[in-house]
Amino acid sequence: xxxxxxxxxxxxxxxxxxxxxxxxxxxxxxxxxxxxxxxxxxxxxxxxxxxxxxxxxxxxxxxxxxxxxxxxxxxxxxxxxxxxxxxxxxxxxxxxxxxxxxxxxxxxxxxxxxxxxxxxxxxxxxxxxxxxxxxxxxxxxxxxxxxxxxxxxxxxxxxxxxxxxxxxxxxxxxxxxxxxxxxxxxxxxxxxxxxxxxxxxxxxxxxxxxxxxxxxxxxxxxxxxxxxxxxxxxxxxxxxxxxxxxxxxxxxxxxxxxxxxxxxxxxxxxxxxxxxxxxxxxxxxxxxxxxxxxxxxxxxxxxxxxxxxxxxxxxxxxxx
Amino acid sequence: xxxxxxxxxxxxxxxxxxxxxxxxxxxxxxxxxxxxxxxxxxxxxxxxxxxxxxxxxxxxxxxxxxxxxxxxxxxxxxxxxxxxxxxxxxxxxxxxxxxxxxxxxxxxxxxxxxxxxxxxxxxxxxxxxxxxxxxxxxxxxxxxxxxxxxxxxxxxxxxxxxxxxxxxxxxxxxxxxxxxxxxxxxxxxxxxxxxxxxxxxxxxxxxxxxxxxxxxxxxxxxxxxxxxxxxxxxxxxxxxxxxxxxxxxxxxxxxxxxxxxxxxxxxxxxxxxxxxxxxxxxxxxxxxxxxxxxxxxxxxxxxxxxxxxxxxxxxxxxxx
Numbered sequence: 001x002x003x004x005x006x007x008x009x010x011x012x013x014x015x016x017x018x019x020x021x022x023x024x025x026x027x028x029x030x031x032x033x034x035x036x037x038x039x040x041x042x043x044x045x046x047x048x049x050x051x052x053x054x055x056x057x058x059x060x061x062x063x064x065x066x067x068x069x070x071x072x073x074x075x076x077x078x079x080x081x082x083x084x085x086x087x088x089x090x091x092x093x094x095x096x097x098x099x100x101x102x103x104x105x106x107x108x109x110x111x112x113x114x115x116x117x118x119x120x121x122x123x124x125x126x127x128x129x130x131x132x133x134x135x136x137x138x139x140x141x142x143x144x145x146x147x148x149x150x151x152x153x154x155x156x157x158x159x160x161x162x163x164x165x166x167x168x169x170x171x172x173x174x175x176x177x178x179x180x181x182x183x184x185x186x187x188x189x190x191x192x193x194x195x196x197x198x199x200x201x202x203x204x205x206x207x208x209x210x211x212x213x214x215x216x217x218x219x220x221x222x223x224x225x226x227x228x229x230x231x232x233x234x235x236x237x238x239x240x241x242x243x244x245x246x247x248x249x250x251x252x253x254x255x256x257x258x259x260x261x262x263x264x265x266x267x268x269x270x271x272x273x274x275x276x277x278x279x280x281x282x283x284x285x286x287x288x289x290x291x292x293x294x295x296x297x298x299x300x301x302x303x304x305x306x307x308x309x310x311x312x313x314x315x316x317x318x319x320x
Numbered sequence: 321x322x323x324x325x326x327x328x329x330x331x332x333x334x335x336x337x338x339x340x341x342x343x344x345x346x347x348x349x350x351x352x353x354x355x356x357x358x359x360x361x362x363x364x365x366x367x368x369x370x371x372x373x374x375x376x377x378x379x380x381x382x383x384x385x386x387x388x389x390x391x392x393x394x395x396x397x398x399x400x401x402x403x404x405x406x407x408x409x410x411x412x413x414x415x416x417x418x419x420x421x422x423x424x425x426x427x428x429x430x431x432x433x434x435x436x437x438x439x440x441x442x443x444x445x446x447x448x449x450x451x452x453x454x455x456x457x458x459x460x461x462x463x464x465x466x467x468x469x470x471x472x473x474x475x476x477x478x479x480x481x482x483x484x485x486x487x488x489x490x491x492x493x494x495x496x497x498x499x500x501x502x503x504x505x506x507x508x509x510x511x512x513x514x515x516x517x518x519x520x521x522x523x524x525x526x527x528x529x530x531x532x533x534x535x536x537x538x539x540x541x542x543x544x545x546x547x548x549x550x551x552x553x554x555x556x557x558x559x560x561x562x563x564x565x566x567x568x569x570x571x572x573x574x575x576x577x578x579x580x581x582x583x584x585x586x587x588x589x590x591x592x593x594x595x596x597x598x599x600x601x602x603x604x605x606x607x608x609x610x611x612x613x614x615x616x617x618x619x620x621x622x623x624x625x626x627x628x629x630x631x632x633x634x635x636x637x638x639x640x
Binding site for chain 2: 105212213247248249250251252253254255257259262266267279280282285288289291292293296303304305306307308309310311312313314315316318319320
């Protein structure tokens with residue numbers, strides 16, 4: 001049974017001190033490794049780990065080709081400013097080849113998870129020689145696994161590391177007593193930049209979750225360009241979340257005064273407290289029209305833009 | 321060279337008298353037939369023809385299964401009130417079987433045209449014994465054929481009637497000197513009900529043009545139900561045209577608290593003068609939300625509704 005530390009009871013100073021000691025004593029003079037996604041959990045673990053281990057901790061950012069524009073650079077820059085070196089691992093080809101021909105949303109998710117753990121991160125762990133893995137698991141992840149919402153993950157199995165061999169490996173989960181609000185409080189105390197807390201939710205499968213149908217480099221590039229416009233125009237709108245989705249359906253459009261088929265982008269912008277229910281944000285019509293205009297201008301092949309006007313339920317926040 | 325009669329020069333009383341005499345003298349004591357779609361051209365021809373020929377003219381309404389809710393009944397009722405009997409010919413199965421498996425928009429159009437002329441109307445003409453066909457061709461149709469926008473139609477060939485045999489047939493096109501505004505003026509003088517002039521534009525392939533992907537009875541029923549909601553809520557909005565489109569893409573939704581895939585309806589509502597350019601109507605957000613709510617309530621399987629926010633160009637009015 002894990003003892004929860006509620007955010008309001010969290011004394012960040014003594015928590016950091018305690019965890020830094022714990023990590024130090026467990027790793028000793030060994031090597032550790034962790035994967036940074038840029039989310040608040042993995043960012044907090046990265047800072048805690050570097051405080052404890054310095055250069056004994058290798059931090060990698062896996063570039064899966066599915067991230068938003070400049071996402072890897074932004075994360076690397078954030079951490080460079082904090083004195084932490086992050087190694088970007090180019091793995092775009094591995095992810096796109098795993099996603100080739102896959103159209104079912106669940107199978108897409110699975111292909112991304114498998115490629116990350118079994119192929120890319122598994123290889124990095126073995127090659128690094130590190131025997132200690134730092135993970136940003138929080139209490140909510142544990143609850144959801146127990147409740148059957150998330151699958152039970154045996155990390156070593158996921159990494160393709162033989163259970164025999166796995167005896168030599170150790171998992172460290174320094175955030176496991178915290179929930180999201182506690183991690184935010186901790187992150188702030190560790191000096192994480194504001195931008196990381198203010199970021200709107202972004203799904204695990206990244207832009208692959210924003211493409212209906214097959215995920216290809218071209219289709220990710222299309223939805224990435226549309227996402228840039230949407231995030232730029234809506235960054236101050238106060239909504240809970242906003243996103244662009246690339247449809248598979250083709251619709252009629254005009255190119256150089258001729259009828260031709262083109263692609264459609266769907267924009268969603270949600271008002272919500274906790275994502276369990278949500279309503280479409282009543283954006284001014286001028287903003288909607290400007291957004292459509294900029295998207296068809298900036299994104300090759302797109303001739304049509306829609307705005308989602310349904311509530312959740314029966315809709316969901318994401319489409320895939 | 322056809323002499324145009326501009327609307328403002330059209331003396332409806334003498335035009336009607338002249339055309340009635342002309343039709344009478346050409347048909348004599350023979351039999352004539354015409355197909356009524358409910359549009360203003362075929363409606364005006366039907367009234368002119370019946371004034372000239374009475375029961376010698378057989379008027380048919382081909383129920384292709386692709387019309388909006390109650391459309392056949394409404395047209396039959398309109399004309400019954402005007403003393404004209406319209407025979408509804410049930411041909412749904414022929415159209416749906418021609419459309420089965422067809423997903424390309426041009427092929428869908430072609431399947432509908434071929435089924436109408438070659439199969440259904442061709443058979444009706446032969447079975448009726450009528451040697452005179454009344455058609456609502458207007459001058460704009462002729463212009464567009466000459467300009468290559470519309471295909472050159474040899475009506476007899478379309479009807480599957482052998483050119484040898486066709487010597488016995490006659491085509492009468494009493495509206496050929498008029499354009500749309502002239503036909504409207506004529507229709508009014510002939511006593512056509514206001515509803516027929518106020519109707520928003522509706523495409524030839526009917527609801528088949530409002531379905532992305534395969535046209536099946538179930539999918540037509542889905543878009544028909546959505547169309548009912550959209551036309552009811554927007555009938556007073558003053559827009560040029562409004563429509564509902566059924567997408568082929570599936571999106572995530574919630575059914576009975578569980579994640580499940582559902583269908584998406586896209587609503588378009590256009591401000592336009594002549595359909596050459598158009599902008600999305602800035603409907604109040606409360607109307608958009610109400611429309612989405614009523615659609616997901618009234619249309620089984622639909623979990624998501626969007627509103628198109630793109631201008632034409634690069635969008636087009638219809639999607640298929």
